[in-house]
Amino acid sequence: MTDAEQGPTLLERMGGVSGLAAAGVPSLAFVIANAIAGLDAAVVVAIAASIGLVVLRRWRRQPIQPAVSGLLGVVIASLIALYTGSAEGYFLPGIWMSVGLATVFAASVVVRRPLVGVIWNALTSAGERAVWHTDRKTLHAFDIATLTFVAVFAARYVVQGRLYDAGSVEWLAAARVAMGYPMLVLALLVTWWAVRRARDRFATTVVAEKVSA
Template sequence: MRDESLADLLGGRRGAVDATLPPLAFAVGWLVAGHSLWGGVIGALAVGLAVAGWRLARGDRPRAVLVGLLAVCVAALIALRTGRAADFFLLQLVTNAASALAWTVSIVLRWPLLGVVVGTVLRQRTRWRRDPDLLRAYGRASWIWVLQYAVRLAVFLPLYAADQVMALGAARAVLTWPLVAACLAVSWWVIRRSLPPDHPGLRHPVTTPAEPALSTAD
């Protein structure tokens, strides 16, 4: 099997690094400005705009850049609306809970989202689902992603309930790009362990032929 990791295919660690900067800027701005909500919001938006400009300059897709910037703006609006600094991280809590649920449901329905994502990147449509070994491997590896979201929720929820803004900013940094990198590595290891040694790899699904239709004469 070709030695090509999920990190090579998905490039998730780079985007995750960028995603940690605005929340950190919010926490630092909030602290430096004397626990001022506007200090945190201005810091987050300034860093978010800088990150967006840098990503556009290096040729990243404008849609992905705008989605990242929009997430920062929505988080800032939520905090300004409620007047509670910890609510800047509420969007992160909601998206992690929704993601954990979506990945779990996808595994149960035998449409594991890891397979959907990788299959889309490789332009395979649904061919990967007709490979029983690959379908099983994606299903097992997708549980690692469910665990990733569950770990975040287990850490974020108590900090959010206790209104620990600086701890939320630090946890967001620690549990974003390092956790994504670990998740990519472990889920790739699970895939490799799940596939038979002679499997040609993610790029070459071994599709099973369709069963012949039964004759009406039988």
């Protein structure tokens, strides 16, 4: 398959570089508005900023799915903030999601089906699929990739959880941006290495089978 025939890359699916940069705008807008005008105004500003990102991507004829997903997340976070009556509540969904994802990814390693490998196998074409979890080196590579995600999600939970308990809204916003896509990109680089290793092992197996036949 040529590059022209391939679908959009993972970065493009996430909204491209501009999408990654804009992802933290609603949170920053929320914090600034909360400091100036209070919680109700912060909720309105955050949702408005998120809607603005959807409109902007639409106007630029870029995929709007990442921005729409972001809008949904902002709405849920805003509702929780209003329900709890505290600005810190805006960050609770992300904290809860982090601990949940860390648990799921860690459990998948314990049962010897690392989630990164499971996802790779599901997304791989039938012609490239292999019983990846029976190959020790491939399984080890996916263990490392999956544990990298565990470390990312666990770090987010610990750091942001403590900031939430301390009621530090400004530092919560900073941590959310700093520990968001930058750390995700690091985990994806490890995933890329694991996938390359799995494909190399698969190619070696296919060649060996052809030679023996």
